[in-house]
Amino acid sequence: MSRMFISETVRALFISIIIFVSSCGNAVSAGADNKGFISENEFTAHTKGEMGCVTQQCHTQFLNGREFSHGPVRTGTCIVCHSAKEYPNRYGIVPDQGAVCAGCHEKLDRKIKDSLFVHGPVKNGDCSSCHDPHGSGRSFFLRESYSGLCSSCHNLKRMYSGEFIHQPVRDGNCGLCHDPHASNYASRLNDVGANLCVICHEDMVSGMTKEFIHAPLVKTGCNDCHDPHSGDNRTRLKTSADKICFNCHEEKKNEISQYTRKHEPVEKGNCVSCHSPHFSDNRYLLLDKVDSLCFSCHKDSSTWKKKRFQHGPLVQGNCSVCHNPHGSDNPYILRLSFPHEFYSTYMKGEYDLCFNCHKEALVTTEKTLTITNFRNGEINLHMLHVNQKKGRTCRACHDVHASDQEDHMREEFAFGASSIPIEYIKTETGGKCIPGCHRERGYDRGRMVDNTK
Ligand code: HEC
Ligand code: HEC
Ligand code: HEC
Ligand code: HEC
Ligand code: HEC
Ligand code: HEC
Ligand code: HEC
C-alpha cells in the first residue's frame, strides 16, 4: 500500500506543477492589462520565490468561490505556508507540511506527538493528501467524502469482502471509530474495546453492568468475535457461530469430542442456545436459570414442577449436578453411572450418581437401625432389594425427578408397552407398597411385618 501511496503523491505533484506553470503563464499574458506581472523579470522572480506569491491577480481563485475557505488563505497570508525561496520546486512548501500546520494547530500537533499510533500520511507530514490547504466544498477542507478519502489509499474491497457490511462502514463514517490523525489505541481507534461499539449499541450498555461478563468483552471489547467492517453472516462473526467458541475454549472442544454421547445442541455447535456470548445474570453466562433453560427445550419435563414432591436438587433447579449439559459417556448424559434397567446385578460403583450425595452404606449394610428408614425391623430393605444378583435398581421404586408420592416413590413403571401403577402408602413407622405386579407388601421399623403370610 505504501508503494502505491508514494506513486500517487508523485503523480499529484507532477500534475500540480503543470497547472501551476500554465496558470501563471496566463497571468503573464494578461499582466499587461491587469496590473499583473509588469515584466518578464518580475515573473521569473515570482517563480523563483524571490517575490511572494500573494499576487492577487495570479491566484484569486484561492480567495473566493469555496464554500469552506481556510483562515490564512482568506486573509491572503499565503506566506505562512509558501516560501518559494526555500523550496522553489514544491511551490515553496516545506517538505514536512505538518510542521507548517503545527505552527497554528498546536492542539492537534500536541495530540499527534503524544499519541502512540500515528497515521502513515500524518507521520509523513502529508496533510494535504486529505485536506486541501486552501479550502474546499467540504467541511474540514476535505478533498473527498470521508469514505472516498480513505479508499483513495486503502483497499476497501478487502474490508467490504463480506456480504454483510456494518452500517456505519457502509455509510463511510469511518471517523466514528477511527481518528484520522492519531490516537493511543491500536488502529487509531477513538476509544477502547466495547466503548467504541456501545455508543451506538446502547442496549448493550445495561448488559455491561450484569454480574457475569464474558472475559473478552472486558479485555478487548468486541473485535475478538465480530469484524467491525464486514462479514459473511448477519453478525459478521470472524469464525462461524458453531466454531467461534472453540477459538478460545479449546479445552471444551477436546472434552466434548471425547464423549460418546453428546447433547444434541452441543453436537450441533449451538452453544448460544444456552450461553450468552456477551453477559448474563446467571453463572456460566447461561441464558436462564439452569432448570428453566432445560425446560425451554424439554417442555414435557416442565410438568415435574407441578408434582407434590420434587427431588432435592430439582428444588434447587440444579439439573446439571446429575446431567452434564455438554455430553458424557453414560446414558442420558449423566455425569456418573446409574443403571437404567429394572434389574441389575449389584456392582460397586454402578450407583455412583446417587452416592455422590447419599450414603453408599444404604445398600451395603445388612442390618441397621440408623442408615435407612426402608427397613423391616433392622433388616435393610435397600440392601435386600438392590445388592444382589437380580437386584432392583433405584429407579424400580424411585423417580429421580419428581413424584406425587412420598419418598420419591414412582407412580408407575413402564413395562413393555404398558405401565404398571405403584401405590405407596407411608405409615408412622414404615410403609406398604401395592404394585400392579404382585400383592401388597409392607415393612415396619418397630415390629417387623411378616410378608410371608
Ligand atoms: C495553510 C497553508 C497554506 C496557505 C495559507 C496557502 N497555501 Fe497554497 N499550498 C499549500 C500546500 C500544502 C500546497 C501543496 C498542495 C498539495 O500538495 O497538493 C499548496 C499549493 C499551492 C499551489 C499549487 C497547487 C494548487 O493547488 O494549485 C498554489 C498555486 C498555491 N498553493 C497558492 C496559494 C496562494 C495564492 C495562497 C494564498 C492566497 C496560498 N496558496 C495559501 C499550503 C498553503
Ligand atoms: C497561520 C495559521 C495557520 C496555519 C499555518 C494553518 N492553519 Fe489551519 N486554520 C487556521 C485557522 C485560523 C483556522 C480556523 C478556521 C477557519 O477560519 O478556517 C484553521 C482551520 C483549519 C481546519 C478546519 C478546522 C475546523 O474546525 O473547521 C483545517 C482542517 C485546517 N485548518 C488544516 C490545516 C492544515 C492541513 C494546515 C497545514 C497545511 C494548516 N491548517 C495550517 C490557521 C492556520
Ligand atoms: C487521512 C486523512 C487525513 C490526514 C492525512 C490529515 N487529516 Fe486532518 N482531518 C481529517 C478528517 C477526516 C478530519 C475531519 C474531522 C475528524 O473526523 O476528526 C480532519 C480534521 C482536521 C482538523 C480539524 C479538527 C481537529 O482535529 O482539530 C485539523 C486542524 C486537521 N485535520 C489538521 C490536519 C493536519 C495539520 C494534518 C497533517 C499533520 C492532517 N490534518 C492530516 C483527515 C486527515
Ligand atoms: C464501527 C467501528 C468502525 C468503523 C465504522 C470503521 N472501522 Fe476500521 N476498524 C475498526 C476496528 C475495531 C478495527 C480493529 C480491527 C481488529 O482489531 O480486528 C479496525 C481496523 C481498521 C483497519 C486496520 C486493520 C485492517 O483490517 O486492515 C483499517 C485500514 C480500517 N479499520 C479502515 C477503516 C475504514 C477505511 C473505515 C470506513 C470505511 C472504517 N475502518 C470504519 C472499527 C471500525
Ligand atoms: C494518503 C494515503 C492515506 C489515506 C488517504 C488514508 N490512509 Fe490510512 N494508512 C495509510 C498508510 C500509508 C498506512 C500504513 C502506515 C500506518 O500504519 O499508519 C495507513 C494505515 C491505516 C490504518 C491502520 C494502521 C494503524 O494506524 O494502526 C487505519 C485504521 C487507517 N489507515 C485508516 C484510515 C482511514 C479511516 C482513512 C480515511 C479517513 C485513511 N486511513 C486514509 C495511508 C492513508
Ligand atoms: C455509528 C453507530 C455504530 C457503531 C459505532 C457501531 N455500530 Fe454496530 N450497528 C450499527 C447499526 C445502525 C446496525 C444495524 C444495521 C442493520 O441492522 O443492518 C449495527 C449492527 C451491528 C451488528 C449486527 C446486529 C444484528 O442484529 O444484525 C453487530 C454484531 C454490530 N453492529 C456490532 C458492532 C460492533 C462490534 C461495534 C464496535 C466495533 C459496533 N457495532 C459499532 C451502528 C453502529
Ligand atoms: C465471544 C465472542 C463475542 C464477543 C466478544 C462479542 N460478541 Fe456479539 N455476538 C457473538 C455471537 C456468537 C453472536 C450471535 C448470537 C446468536 O446468533 O444468537 C453475537 C451477536 C451480537 C449482536 C446481535 C444481536 C444479539 O444480541 O444477538 C450484536 C448487536 C452484538 N453481538 C454486538 C456485540 C458488541 C457490541 C460486543 C462488544 C461489546 C460484542 N457483540 C462482543 C459473539 C460475541
Ligand code: HEC
Ligand atoms: C476471544 C476468546 C473467547 C471466545 C471466542 C469465547 N470465549 Fe468464553 N471465555 C473466554 C475467557 C478468556 C474466559 C474466562 C476465562 C475462563 O474462565 O476460561 C471465558 C469464559 C467463558 C465462560 C465462563 C466460564 C466460567 O468458568 O465461568 C463461558 C460459559 C464461556 N466463556 C462460553 C463461551 C461461549 C459459549 C463462546 C462462544 C459463543 C465463547 N465462550 C467464546 C474467552 C473466549
Ligand code: HEC
Ligand atoms: C444445553 C445447554 C448448553 C449448551 C448447548 C452448551 N452449554 Fe456450556 N454449560 C451449560 C451449563 C448448564 C453449564 C454449567 C455447568 C454446571 O453447572 O456445572 C455450562 C458450562 C459451560 C462452561 C463453564 C464450565 C465448564 O464446564 O467448563 C463452558 C466453558 C461452556 N459451558 C462452554 C460451552 C460451549 C463452548 C458450548 C458449545 C460447544 C456449550 N457450552 C454448549 C449448558 C450448555
Ligand code: HEC
Ligand atoms: C436448545 C434445546 C435444548 C436445551 C436448552 C436442552 N436440551 Fe436436552 N436435548 C435437546 C435435544 C434436541 C435432545 C435430543 C432429543 C431428545 O432426546 O429429546 C436432548 C436430549 C437430552 C437428554 C437425553 C440424552 C440422551 O443421550 O439420551 C437429556 C437427559 C437432556 N437432553 C437433558 C437436558 C438438560 C438437563 C438440559 C438443561 C441443562 C437440557 N437438556 C437442555 C435439546 C435441548
Ligand code: HEC
Ligand atoms: C438426581 C439426579 C438427576 C437430576 C438432579 C436430574 N436428572 Fe434428569 N435424569 C436423571 C436420570 C437418572 C435419568 C435417566 C432416566 C430415569 O432414570 O428416569 C434422567 C433423565 C432425564 C431426561 C430424559 C428422560 C426423561 O425422563 O424425560 C431428561 C430430559 C432429563 N432427565 C431432564 C432433567 C432436567 C430438566 C432436570 C432439572 C430440572 C433433571 N433432569 C435433573 C437424573 C437426574
Ligand code: HEC
Ligand atoms: C424396592 C424399592 C426401593 C428401591 C429399589 C430403592 N428404594 Fe430407596 N426407598 C424406598 C422406600 C420405600 C423408601 C422410604 C422409606 C421410609 O421412609 O419409610 C426409600 C427411601 C430412600 C431414601 C431416603 C432415606 C432412607 O433411606 O430412608 C433414599 C436416599 C433412597 N431411598 C435412595 C435409594 C437409592 C439410591 C436406591 C438405589 C441404590 C434406592 N433408594 C432403591 C424404596 C426403594
Ligand code: HEC
Ligand atoms: C446432588 C445431590 C443428590 C443426588 C446426586 C441425589 N440425591 Fe437424592 N436427595 C438429595 C437431597 C438433598 C434429598 C433431600 C430432599 C428430598 O427429599 O428430595 C434427597 C432425597 C432423596 C430421596 C427421598 C428421601 C426421603 O426422605 O423422602 C430419595 C428416594 C432419593 N433422594 C433418591 C436418589 C436417587 C435414586 C439418586 C440417584 C439417581 C439420588 N437421590 C441422587 C440429593 C441428591
